[in-house]
Amino acid sequence: MQISGISVVVTGAASGLGEATARELARRGAKVAVFDRDADKGERVAADIGGIFCQVDVTSDDAVAAGFGRARDAHGQERVLVNCAGVAPAAKTVGRDKETKQPRLHAMHQFEMAIQINLIGTFRCIAYSAFGMVGLDPFEDGERGCIVNTASVAAQDGQIGQAAYSASKGGVLGIALPIARDLMNDGIRVNTILPGVFKTPMVSGMPEHVQEALGAQVPFPKRLGRPEEYAALACFMVENPYMNAESVRLDGAIRMAPR
Numbered sequence: 001m002q003i004s005g006i007s008v009v010v011t012g013a014a015s016g017l018g019e020a021t022a023r024e025l026a027r028r029g030a031k032v033a034v035f036d037r038d039a040d041k042g043e044r045v046a047a048d049i050g051g052i053f054c055q056v057d058v059t060s061d062d063a064v065a066a067g068f069g070r071a072r073d074a075h076g077q078e079r080v081l082v083n084c085a086g087v088a089p090a091a092k093t094v095g096r097d098k099e100t101k102q103p104r105l106h107a108m109h110q111f112e113m114a115i116q117i118n119l120i121g122t123f124r125c126i127a128y129s130a131f132g133m134v135g136l137d138p139f140e141d142g143e144r145g146c147i148v149n150t151a152s153v154a155a156q157d158g159q160i161g162q163a164a165y166s167a168s169k170g171g172v173l174g175i176a177l178p179i180a181r182d183l184m185n186d187g188i189r190v191n192t193i194l195p196g197v198f199k200t201p202m203v204s205g206m207p208e209h210v211q212e213a214l215g216a217q218v219p220f221p222k223r224l225g226r227p228e229e230y231a232a233l234a235c236f237m238v239e240n241p242y243m244n245a246e247s248v249r250l251d252g253a254i255r256m257a258p259r
Contacts, residue, residue, distance in 0.1 A: 007075040011084055016198075
């Protein structure tokens with residue numbers, strides 16, 4: 001699929017991997033809708049790339065429907081959806097209070113939040129987007145659309161404290177094949193990226209020595225991933241019509257240790 005001239009939706013596009021992807025797609029000529037909860041940052045990104053901002057909470061049917069409606073009114077039906085919206089909670093199944101050293105149960109609302117945003121939110125956006133894509137005229141090879149989802153290396157080797165995060169991202173990884181099969185007769189492809197340790201706003205807020213230590217764990221290149229590298233892979237998945245139901249680790253060959 002040629003990126004130039006098509007309509008694209010990127011969730012979580014106000015920062016990090018989503019922002020880099022939105023910028024790269026726009027640089028290649030796409031009409032980009034920036035979906036995010038953060039209106040200030042989202043508006044700035046959209047203005048920079050000549051796109052449109054849609055304030056969207058992916059846990060809400062109404063917000064997602066309104067976001068796609070606004071994006072389609074401005075740019076027409078999207079051919080591409082890139083799902084980057086997500087959170088990364090950290091808590092042990094049973095932890096210890098730092099002061100009293102007493103056992104502490106994992107907060108169930110925190111686990112549910114990770115599932116609601118990372119997994120159900122991703123599926124919600126897929127369903128709404130694919131519902132619109134199926135009505136598009138196909139290209140010469142029958143292709144109508146492409147969906148790229150963001151899982152994580154934690155889907156396969158989650159660390160201590162990542163039960164909620166790993167469960168949500170494992171779900172994102174697991175839904176790619178059945179959804180690709182659901183949509184195969186409609187010419188819509190579904191692929192998944194599993195990023196390693198990237199220099200996103202969350203990591204950038206850590207002390208420099210912590211960032212250097214994280215980067216040193218990567219076999220090669222010994223550094224944190226750059227959001228632009230994620231964006232390049234997302235664009236490759238869009239452009240290559242034979243990429244379907246694939247999951248690709250983008251991690252410099254890191255395999256996460258228990259902690």
